[in-house]
Amino acid sequence: MSEGTPPSLPEGVERREIGGRERLATRGEPVYGEPTDGPWRAWDPSRSKLGAMLELGMDTGLEGDETVLYLGAASGTTVSHVADFSGPTYAVEFAPRPTRDLLEAAASRPRxxxxxxxxxxxxxxxxxxxxxVDVVVxxxxxxxQADVATRNRQFLAEDGRLLLAVKARSEDVTADPDAVFDRVREELEESYEVLEVRRLDAYHVDHLGVVARPRV
Ligand code: SAM
Structure with a gap:
């Protein structure tokens, strides 16, 4: 890739004209009322931190068809898109109510x-x-949040990637988000090498997107 060229999207994720404007999209059954065009469903970056990371041009390393462990799946908004273009996708969520919706999203997604x-x-x-696994999201x-990533590092292949969204207010509601991000990053660096960080504020206020790989 030449300097200045944005990283390519994973296979199975495209920019398509849906509802009168160009949007990220994957192929699959709709899950959260997102607009569709034939088999394509818009991937709304304001509803998805990973969608925002892709929209903002972060180099996630995703190529498509990876094996994924997804932590914090909620009702399946983002992980349904991930499963549309990935291989086996394990979606961990500890709250029973969103997990019921997640099961619905999984009904049409055998992986x-x-x-x-x-x-x-x-x-x-x-x-x-x-x-x-190739990717932990x-x-x-x-x-x-750094502790959760550290505990789950054991699942990642040596050349795998961690794609992490950090919400500052979840760590400390009163602290300056940048100070929180520095602390999380410092803790993360004990088991991961951070490759890229970007604030996701354009879509998610006081969130940081992180791409990292496990230290070996
Ligand atoms: N990733 C989702 C998406 O984009 O569609 C949204 C996730 S929401 C911001 C955070 C989710 O993480 C909540 O559903 C919450 O129940 C879940 N969560 C928080 N702590 C967790 C834990 N220790 N284990 C599993 N799920 C957890």
Whole structure:
């Protein structure tokens, strides 16, 4: 890739004209009332931190067809898009109510595996999730976001990627977000090498997008 060229989108993610403007889109059944065009469904970056990371041109390393462990799946807004273009996609969520919606999103996606589990306790799903996953996506919006990433590092292949969304207010509602991001990054650096960080404020106020790879 030459300098200044934005990273390419993963295979299965395209920019398409939907509803009168160009949007990121994947192919699959709609999940959250997003506009569609034939088999394509718009991926709304204001509803999805990973969508925002792609929209803002972060180099996620995603090529398509990866094995994914997704932490903090909620009702499946983002992970449904991920499962549209990825291989096996394990979706961890610990709240029962959104998990019911997640099961619905998974009904038309044979490679999406919802797990009603606590991402702070990887030992409770280690027997289900295959080892050496290519990508861990994390959007748990809870205190201890670096700790969750560290605990789940064990699942990542040596050349895998962590795609992390950090919500400052989940760590500390009163602190300056930049100070929170520095602290999270410092903790993360103990087990990951951070490759890129970008504030996602254009779509998600006081959130940081992080691309990292495991330290070996
Ligand atoms: N990633 C989702 C999306 O884009 O569609 C939105 C996720 S929402 C910001 C954060 C989710 O993480 C919530 O549904 C919450 O229940 C879940 N969560 C928080 N802590 C968790 C934990 N320890 N284990 C599993 N899920 C957790």
């Amino acid at each position: 999406l595996f919802p797990l009603l589990k606590d991402a702070r306790k990887p030992e409770t799903y280690a027997h289900v999730v295959e080892s050496d 994390q959007d748990v919006a809870t205190r201890g």
